[in-house]
Amino acid sequence: MVELGKKLFFDPRLSRSGGMSCNSCHNLSMGGSDNLAASIGDRWQKGGINSPTVLNSSLNIAQFWDGRAKDLKEQAGGPIANPVEMAFTHDLAVAMLETIPGYKQEFTAVFKKDSIDIDQVTTALAAFEETLVTPNSRFDKWLKGDDSAITADELKGYELFKSAGCVACHNGPNVGGASFQKMGVVEAYKTAHTAQGRMDVTKSDQDRFLFKVPTLRNVELTYPYFHDGAAMTLTEAVDTMGKLQLGRTFTAEENAQIVAFLKTLTGDQPKFELPQLPVSGDSTPRPDPFAK
Ligand code: HEC
Numbered sequence: 621m622v623e624l625g626k627k628l629f630f631d632p633r634l635s636r637s638g639g640m641s642c643n644s645c646h647n648l649s650m651g652g653s654d655n656l657a658a659s660i661g662d663r664w665q666k667g668g669i670n671s672p673t674v675l676n677s678s679l680n681i682a683q684f685w686d687g688r689a690k691d692l693k694e695q696a697g698g699p700i701a702n703p704v705e706m707a708f709t710h711d712l713a714v715a716m717l718e719t720i721p722g723y724k725q726e727f728t729a730v731f732k733k734d735s736i737d738i739d740q741v742t743t744a745l746a747a748f749e750e751t752l753v754t755p756n757s758r759f760d761k762w763l764k765g766d767d768s769a770i771t772a773d774e775l776k777g778y779e780l781f782k783s784a785g786c787v788a789c790h791n792g793p794n795v796g797g798a799s800f801q802k803m804g805v806v807e808a809y810k811t812a813h814t815a816q817g818r819m820d821v822t823k824s825d826q827d828r829f830l831f832k833v834p835t836l837r838n839v840e841l842t843y844p845y846f847h848d849g850a851a852m853t854l855t856e857a858v859d860t861m862g863k864l865q866l867g868r869t870f871t872a873e874e875n876a877q878i879v880a881f882l883k884t885l886t887g888d889q890p891k892f893e894l895p896q897l898p899v900s901g902d903s904t905p906r907p908d909p910f911a912k
């Protein structure tokens with residue numbers, strides 16, 4: 621199932637243009653993100669929001685910045701049918717997979733059913749994504765007792781991360797991802813972006829501008845930062861967090877120490893051969909995605 625999910629993750633035929641896969645925006649050689657402020661989707665449309673990493677996302681309480689999908693399986697159906705992402709439909713995606721003999725065979729072997737459905741597609745995608753964890757960061761090694769795994773400056777950064785109060789929100793196994801919190805606690809966040817965060821889901825005014833606290837694992841790789849992608853560097857993101865969330869202005873030295881600590885959270889990146897995608901069948905043409 622994981623191997624099947626991996627193929628689907630890399631398969632651009634799940635998009636209307638036939639040119640965009642999950643990996644286009646969650647590039648596994650780029651920390652599971654696209655390093656753009658806002659993703660580029662179907663027909664070069666600019667997407668609405670910064671793409672969060674898929675690495676370790678199984679550890680998050682919910683998926684998306686506003687948590688509107690409860691888990692990876694529920695999330696995975698979204699981008700295929702999202703008009704500014706892959707811009708396909710679930711029916712067309714399934715019909716396309718049905719025309720590919722290699723997929724047909726693999727789906728039958730995994731799910732033991734006569735036909736493919738979107739539920740199987742999202743189940744396999746989620747199973748693959750669950751494998752995208754990044755163990756053995758230097759910080760993990762330090763936690764396990766290897767005192768030489770992090771430097772004195774990085775350790776000072778960790779002490780500051782705790783004493784300044786970052787841990788109130790960025791905590792747990794994913795150093796984040798465990799709660800929804802307000803962006804701009806002490807001082808309001810200035811952005812032209814229209815996302816209202818959690819309020820878009822709950823419709824409750826109390827949830828205005830609450831976002832899922834991002835994981836800080838691999839954060840060194842997943843620039844730019846924040847839901848609007850406005851902070852290009854970790855230095856800038858840490859400065860903003862200090863001021864807006866904690867009412868604290870870090871000195872250049874303190875900022876650099878926290879940034880140094882954050883870089884110890886980069887773990888082993890997923891490593892595998894790119895999957896061999898099943899070839900399209902020649903008997904049945906690919907369904908015309910532009911047909912009504
Ligand atoms: C065009 C770019 C694009 C494509 C293609 C795309 N995504 Fe995303 N993905 C995003 C953006 C942007 C978000 C954040 C959306 C939001 O929070 O409203 C996101 C969010 C996610 C999340 C939530 C992560 C978290 O921590 O909240 C997961 C998981 C994910 N995508 C997996 C996938 C999978 C699986 C596919 C392929 C079926 C896919 N994405 C295709 C851009 C993309």
Ligand code: HEC
Pocket residue numbers: 781784785786787788789790800801802803805830831832833834835836839842844845846847848854857858861862865866878
């Ligand atoms: C009150 C909760 C809270 C506190 C305290 C807090 N953060 Fe955050 N942090 C968030 C939220 C929420 C976001 C996402 C905001 C957004 O995108 O609009 C975030 C985003 C970030 C990001 C960007 C991650 C990304 O992938 O975009 C970094 C880096 C970060 N925080 C570091 C820190 C540091 C360092 C501290 C302490 C100085 C800190 N945070 C304190 C809630 C908090």
